[in-house]
Every structure is written in structure tokens, then in C-alpha cells.
Amino acid sequence: MSQSISVENLRAWYGDHLTLKGITMELEANRATAIIGPSGCGKSTFIRCLNRLHETIPHGRVSGSIKLGDEDLYRMDPVDVRRVVGMVFQKANPFPTMSIFENVALGLRIGGVRSKAEIIERVEKSLRMAALWDEVKDRLREPATALSGGQQQRLCIARALAIEPEVLLMDEPTSALDPGSTLRVEELVQALKSSYTIVIVTHNMQQAARVADKTAFFLNGELIEYADTAIIFTKPSDKRTEDYVTGRFG
């Protein structure tokens, strides 16, 4: 069962530059939430705070609190946080030195799963969930880099799902994919959101409309509006949201 995330007064800096200016919002469990906004609005930084990745880069700094259920993520060991909050990146990044199988199995191994049978079973399950199993089941030993771009991204989704996180963060997961692959990933989000809390950053407003239950509009590091997706796209209450979703800027 996944849990909701409550973000309170979240600020993030790159050196002296304040990128997120106090975000407060509730990301609901078993829902897909889309984060939209123009480039540089802080949407990627926002989800990189949710798995504490922002603080790993030089001069990255965060304040405020993020709770998953009752637990404050910023009081946990970041390594533990990332095992319950999985992430898929903008560009597919399967580990290039490993096979398709190894890419998915690695997270299980470092998580302490020793039984070979269990690893094989969970790798298959994850690949099925990522709708990749049928395409790769006969070539699991091949290098992950032999897959197409869209397959690589689904492999990354399988890799993230294998360790059974509660939350799945997706940072513009389809921006480097062709329309066909994009569609498959979107279908995947639809299918997965019943069991995960999904947060998806997207540049593509149609994508937000297609996959997300709720949508948040970010501008210059601030949360401008956050509501059901239908409302954001049909009758937003803020003028800036309206300008953005109607394509007047961004």
C-alpha cells in the first residue's frame, strides 16, 4: 500500500540561488500527480528533493520537510529514502556495463536478496510490470545498451520497480522518446498508479492531461496552482496558469 507525501515549506538552493521558494503541497497515494511549468521553474529540482537527490550535487541545499506517511524523509538515511522513493530519469540510463537482467537484479542484490530463485522471479515480475518482458525474455543476457531508446526507458522503470518502492518519481520520462514509445510509457503510468504514488514532471501538457489525476503548475520556484487535472486545464483560477496551459508562454 503506498502512502501520500506531504511537502511543507520546501526550499532548495543551488549555491546562493534559491530555486524552490517554499513549496507546500500534498501528493496523494495511488494517484499520478503531474508537475508542469516552463523550463527553469524548479519542477525537476522539486522531484529531486523528494528522493534527496538534490543534495548530492555540488552546492545543492534543501530546507523544509517532506513526509511520507508519518516519516520525515529528511530525518532518514538518504539511502533508505531512495529505496522507498524510486526514480526514472529524463534520459534512459541503464547501467551500460551490465546485462538487461543485471540492471533489474542489481537493486535486489544490494538490497540483500540472496536467493537466486527469488531474484529471477522478481526480475521477471518487474519486467512484466514495465511491459518489457515479452520483448526481452529471450535476450536477458545481452547488454542493456543493445535495447532501443524506448525499451531502455522501460528497463529503467523495471529497475526502479524491482525494489518495490512506494513512490515512483518520473522526471520528463518521455522527453527523449519517439511518439510510439511515449505512448507505451504513458500506458504504463496509467497501469501503475493504482499501486504507487506517482509524481511525473512533464513538459508536455497533453501528457499531463492524459496520465495525471492532479496537476501542479510551477513558475519561478513557486507553486502557482494545484488542483484536479481537469480543472487546471479547463478552468484554472490563476491567470498565469491559464496563460501557460493555453500556450501563451513557456
Place this chain on the structure above:
Amino acid sequence: MKRVSSRSKIADQVFLVATGLCASSPILFLLVITGIVVVQSIPSIRLMGWDFLTSVTWNMGSTYGAMTVKNGVPVPAGASYGALPFIVGTLASSVIALLIAVPISLLTAMILAYRVRGVVKSALSIVVELLAGIPSVVIGLWGIVVLAPWVSSSLGPLLTHVGWVIPFFSGPVGTGMGLLTSGLVLALMVVPIITATTRDLLEQVPILYREGGIALGMTSWEVVRLICLPYIKEGMIGAVALGWGRAMGETMAVLMVSGSAINYLPQNLYSPISTMAAVIADQLDSAMTDASHMAVHALSELALVLLVLTLLTNLVARLLVNRSRGTRRAGMGVKAG
């Protein structure tokens, strides 16, 4: 029509010839040097045959006495050139150096590439590179004055306790001039090379892959071990080969701390040794007094063996690198869709 002036055309010709000459000089040097060493070695090869590689006795004979003729070549009476102790000394001291230097270099490179930033990073990097610039004779001096006594009085006696597990570690420790001290001095000299190369390699690992590992809940050590090191494996082999070549070819510092053993194979970790490079430097002077020139030929053959060994390690490393790169590239083709 406007034409390019003949002056710039001539300049272009000069440029072509000059770059051509410079670009072909490495292969020219390699061929000439190898050629000279081979030609100079021939009499010694005829005299000693394979015994050169397997015999322990190195004796220039009586260079002032009468010549005898052996295997069709004139040599000083009693001369025998068995290089095995020097080959063993070179290999043993350089391998010890690598065993010490590789872990140190790896860990230092990791810190430099991923942990420290800004001023600390540049300061540390400069220190590492300065270390590479210390003249080897200075390091040798430090080896004699500081390191050898310390090995003799502290490190050696400590390590002898390992002797009942690994006999090679048991004493007597002696003066401290010998295999272990040579290995330590060489390690000091190859650490900067391997560190700098590895640091550059680690910095080239795309952040995308490292973040992929971090986001999967890996610790820093797991990210380095499972993602970065496999990614740079090929380059690492090259870096180690580079360091190995340097360690085998290093002359002065080793000559100063090796204990200059002759006719003697190392019995334990503290035995005096000699390396091929050190013997060449050490004995060339007296070899020149040999009227039959056989001693110089023997030293040339020693140089030939050293040359072949270093070329071989480089070649093998390169082969390994190319082979693994080949398999990687085969899997690199990203198809669309």
C-alpha cells in the same frame, strides 16, 4: 579569379613536411632504439643463449686478463652473464609497488573525483602532480636516509609476524635496503601516475549513470564499485600498465635502496635485490673497460629484456583494453523506436 598567394602555399608545404616528420619520429625512435639494442645484444645472445635468462651468476670476468673464446665469441676469462636475479628483482619490486600503489591510487582518485570540491580539490590535485615531479634521486635519498632505517627497525620486524603464514615475509630483516624498500620507493613514484589517470577516468563517468545508482538506493561505495569502476575498467588496466612500465624502468631511486645484490635470488621480502635498470646504470662504467666489449653487449641484452618486458606489458594491457572495448561497442548501437 583571385588566387591564394604562393607564400601561403609554400607555408602549407612546410607545415605538411614538418608535421609529417614530427609525427613519424616516435616510430622512428622506437625502431632505431630497438635496433641498436638488438644489434648490441647479438654477441651476448650467442655467448649465453637461454642461460642469460635462467642463470644466476653475473660475472664480468677478468677484464685485464687474457681473452678466451667461448661459443665462437671472445670473452674475458671467467665471464658469465646470468640475468635471472635482475629479472626477478625487477618483476618482484615492481609488482610489490603495484600491490601497494593501486589501492592507494584508486582511493585517492575516488576522493579527488567525487568527494572534495573547489579549493581543496585543486590543492590536492596539485600535490599529487607535484609528487610525480620529484626527481628520482631525491626520492632515493629519502629512501636511504628515512625509509630503509624505518623498514629495518619498525616495518620489517612487524611484517615478520606474518612470516608464519606466508614464509616469504619472515626475516631476517637486515639493513632495510632491499626488495621491500625498493617496492615502497617505486610505489611512491607510481602512485601519482595511476592516481591522476584514474581521477580523470572517474570524472568521465557520466553523472547520469551515477545518479541512476544513487536513485536506486546505493551507498557511495556501491556506486563507485558497481557502476564507476566497471565503467572505467579498460582505462584502469591501461593506467596500471603505465605505472608498471614506470616501476620496471625506474633506475636511480631503486639503485640507491635496492642493496645491489648480485648472483643472489631474493630469499624473502627484505633480501637485497638488483633490477635490470639499476644494474645497467651501475655497471656500465666498469663494463666499458672490457676490451672484448662483451660486458657492454651483456648489459645491452639486459636492456633488451627490459624493453621487451615493458613493451609486452603495454601491449597486453592494450589488447585487454581493446577486447573489452570491442564487446562494449558491439552493444552500443542504440536503435530508434
